[in-house]
Amino acid sequence: MHEFGITESIIKIALDKANEAQASKISQINLVVGELSGFVPDCIQFYFNFLSKDTTAEKATLHFELIPAQLRCRDCSAIFQPENSEWNCPECHGQSVEIIGGRDLYIESMEVE
Numbered sequence: 001m002h003e004f005g006i007t008e009s010i011i012k013i014a015l016d017k018a019n020e021a022q023a024s025k026i027s028q029i030n031l032v033v034g035e036l037s038g039f040v041p042d043c044i045q046f047y048f049n050f051l052s053k054d055t056t057a058e059k060a061t062l063h064f065e066l067i068p069a070q071l072r073c074r075d076c077s078a079i080f081q082p083e084n085s086e087w088n089c090p091e092c093h094g095q096s097v098e099i100i101g102g103r104d105l106y107i108e109s110m111e112v113e
Contacts (some may be wrong), residue, residue, distance in 0.1 A: 003039055006105065007047035011057055014110055018056050023112030026057040034067045034104035041066075065108065070101030 010029065018026050033039055041064040052058045068081050075094035088095055 003043035004047050006039060007044050007051055010044070010107060011048065011051050011055065013107055014057050014060075015055060017110060018112050021112055024056060025113040026060045026110055027113055028061045028063060028111040029057070030063045030065065030108045030110065032065045032067055032104050032106050032108050034102040035069045036099060036102040037105045039105050067102055067104050069099065071097040072100045073097055 010031070014026055014029050031041075031044070033041055033044075041062075044064075045062055048057075048060075048062055052060065070079060070081055071087060071089075072079050073089035073092060073094050074096040076089060076092040078089050078091040079100065080090050087097055089097060
């Protein structure tokens with residue numbers, strides 16, 4: 001359900017930027033969504049279709065770029081992407097890791113008319 005609130009924010013940001021550019025229509029919004037963000041693109045799309053009605057973003061296409069999780073081993077500093085639920089370092093097999101990527105959710109760019 002938290003996709004509703006984030007979709008409201010995406011639309012507000014897009015409309016504000018389109019207004020700044022004096023655009024009459026938003027045709028595409030390119031979003032980056034991290035694997036660990038907890039956001040489901042299909043849910044964002046569903047709410048976007050509903051919330052963008054009667055705005056300059058109505059009928060805009062949402063394009064999702066999915067970013068994988070990225071971890072750093074605190075023991076040997078190796079950077080890796082976890083495989084399935086295996087979060088052990090592939091280099092030293094350490095279990096002390098920090099998340100350094102994959103929590104993202106942002107508008108990368110937009111196309112307007």
